[in-house]
Amino acid sequence: MIKSSNITKVFNKNKQNELKVLNGIDIDIAEGEFCTIIGKSGSGKTTLLKCLSGLEKITSGEIEVNHKNVVHLDKKEVNAFRKSDIAFVFQEYNLIDDLTLHENIYLEHEESDEIEDLIDEWDLRKAIHLFPSQCSGGQQQKAAILRALAKKAKILFCDEPTGALDGKSSQEVLSVLQKLQLKNQTTIVLITHNEQITKISTRIITVHDGNKIDEVINSNVELVEKLAW
Numbered sequence: 098m099i100k101s102s103n104i105t106k107v108f109n110k111n112k113q114n115e116l117k118v119l120n121g122i123d124i125d126i127a128e129g130e131f132c133t134i135i136g137k138s139g140s141g142k143t144t145l146l147k148c149l150s151g152l153e154k155i156t157s158g159e160i161e162v163n164h165k166n167v168v169h170l171d172k173k174e175v176n177a178f179r180k181s182d183i184a185f186v187f188q189e190y191n192l193i194d195d196l197t198l199h200e201n202i203y204l205e206h207e208e209s210d211e212i213e214d215l216i217d218e219w220d221l222r223k224a225i226h227l228f229p230s231q232c233s234g235g236q237q238q239k240a241a242i243l244r245a246l247a248k249k250a251k252i253l254f255c256d257e258p259t260g261a262l263d264g265k266s267s268q269e270v271l272s273v274l275q276k277l278q279l280k281n282q283t284t285i286v287l288i289t290h291n292e293q294i295t296k297i298s299t300r301i302i303t304v305h306d307g308n309k310i311d312e313v314i315n316s317n318v319e320l321v322e323k324l325a326w
């Protein structure tokens with residue numbers, strides 16, 4: 098479902114502040130996997146996720162996602178790919194400031210019962226008509242996740258999606274992600290610092306200084322509900 102070969106990313110190429118952030122990364126994630134990417138801050142995780150999802154151009158290498166060669170798409174095709182093939186939850190949420198959480202979530206989609214139920218279950222109802230600046234980090238993060246879920250994409254990229262959430266909220270969010278993976282075969286690629294999340298993953302990739310230094314297949318995936326948070 099997601100395959101990269103030897104991808105590199107250099108920021109500010111041929112300038113004084115040139116910075117090589119990805120050093121030739123190979124990735125192969127099958128449909129319906131829950132893949133976690135871990136590694137120290139600054140190791141290149143976010144850059145890798147943005148490259149895999151077509152949000153950031155790579156410097157060299159190849160990427161195929163959902164049978165599409167992401168590297169060679171033209172601008173129109175990249176936009177269509179981002180719109181319909183994938184959904185992305187940003188580390189910094191990236192909500193639109195002058196839209197309420199509700200407007201952010203449904204941006205270009207019909208209101209749905211599934212999302213409305215999650216707004217209640219995740220205790221977001223009281224903030225739903227507020228603007229992002231009036232909300233806590235956790236509320237904004239939940240809205241950013243719901244905005245991604247509203248797309249019903251086959252592939253979900255999440256950059257530290259529980260970074261601003263307490264244990265109970267993390268569990269509630271991850272339970273929904275795991276159901277999507279197990280019931281809908283949604284492919285999930287998720288960056289985290291949370292050890293617990295590796296236990297619910299099928300594949301754990303460790304990145305260090307722009308290299309993939311470890312990859313573990315987890316044959317003993319646990320259910321979110323069975324873990325203590």
Ligand SMILES: Nc1ncnc2c1ncn2[C@@H]1O[C@H](COP(=O)(O)OP(=O)(O)O)[C@@H](O)[C@H]1O
Nearest residue numbers: 108116118136137138139140141142143144145
């Ligand atoms: N747009 C950019 N321009 C220049 N350097 C960048 C840019 N984005 C990220 N970097 C640098 O790339 C390195 C890896 O960043 P990042 O991918 O965000 O790491 P992580 O998500 O693992 O913390 C850092 O040194 C960061 O400063």
Ligand SMILES: [Mg+2]
Nearest residue numbers: 142143144188
């Ligand atoms: Mg990051």
